[in-house]
Amino acid sequence: NSDYVIFIGGLNKADFQDSEGNDRKSYGLPYNQDHVISALAKANKNLAVVLISGNAVAMPWIKEVPTVVQAWYLGSEAGNSIASILAGDANPSGKLPFTFPVRLEDNSAHQLGEYPGNKEELAADKGKDQKNPINITYNEGIFVGYRWHDTKKIKPLFSFGHGLSYTTFEFGKAKADKTTMSQDDMITFTVSVKNTGKRAGAEVAQLYISDLKSSVERPVKELKGFEKVYLNPGEQKEVTFTIDKTALSFFDVQKHDWVAEPGDFEAQIGNSSDAIKTKVKFTLK
Incomplete structure (x- = not known):
């Protein structure tokens, strides 16, 4: 019965969800957030999903949700800035600095089999000095991000440079x-x-x-x-x-x-x- 529902979720640095030096375990949101978002969308159509993350995530509920705000990690003034956008006091004008793929497999490194690397190398690497990690070949070359999606005609979830506004x-x-x-x-x-x-x-x-x-x-x-x-x-x-x-x-x-x-x-x-x-x-x- 609320006028609006605001769901704030995303990733955190626990469990290597969004940190440097580690690969994420899943492209999807952790902690069953997808189920919560879908349930909220069914209960109230006036739903805004605010994602706190430094990375892309899968959005299987995207067609159910009218509004998504990518809020990144904004620091000590995050709450005020997000509130200003949601209330309409400020007009958003940011653009995505990288491509959000629909599926993890749409990413060039994953489609070419470069992640999670050679299983034999992974097994041989166990017990070795972790300062000498496994070598990974970047077979995608220059075809990274939008260069891969556009050239291979793979439709992204949200494209490089995408960003909406309260005006047109x-x-x-x-x-x-x-x-x-x-x-x-x-x-x-x-x-x-x-x-x-x-x-x-x-x-x-x-x-x-x-x-x-x-x-x-x-x-x-x-x-x-x-x-x-x-x-x-x-x-x-x-x-x-x-x-x-x-x-x-x-x-x-x-x-x-x-x-x-x-x-x-x-x-x-x-x-x-x-x-x-x-x-x-x-x-x-």
Whole structure:
């Protein structure tokens, strides 16, 4: 019969749930929190789930819950800051710094079998000096996080760069100051961002670069810039990104150097890795 229900849960540093130097035992929430959240959602639709963690968790109840706040570890002012967001006194404008996968198997290291490591090595390692841990091969290479999900077309639970607001934003059409750039040149992209809602708020415009044809395997796109813009209701501002060839380069293992291959590229601008709003093509000579 309550007007609202706020569930505060997540992970802690006990049982190696969320600590450095140890792997978590499960991707799911501990202590049967999933069952509690589902039961609360059935009892009252006005439910807000506040997650205290420094990491992603599975959310099998996500379609049952209207609101999720990722609160991280905020320190001594955590209570005041969370209350300000929940009460609407402050407008949230944070963005996820990494991808939340739907399942643990969607994570590149897990899908490629790098966790929990070779069982024979694990057995042989027992009783050895723990200062010399087992070697793990990073077979995913550069395909980590959104680079893996986007390139392999694996839908995330929440994407890199994702973050909602109490207002809404609209992106205009991206423009480039030139269509062709040289190896010693720079190129600038401009896009307008407008607050189309009724609350003042901040949006983060994110620039991704896509190499349309490469001699080596590359992610479908890579983050190369971001800019936070504060806007009042109805206000519009232009955001600019200026890059040089370093934003187009990859590391050539044969030359042992960074290389920017001539060819066609595409600048993609949006507010998360899976929410590209506008694109513009250009050529590197």
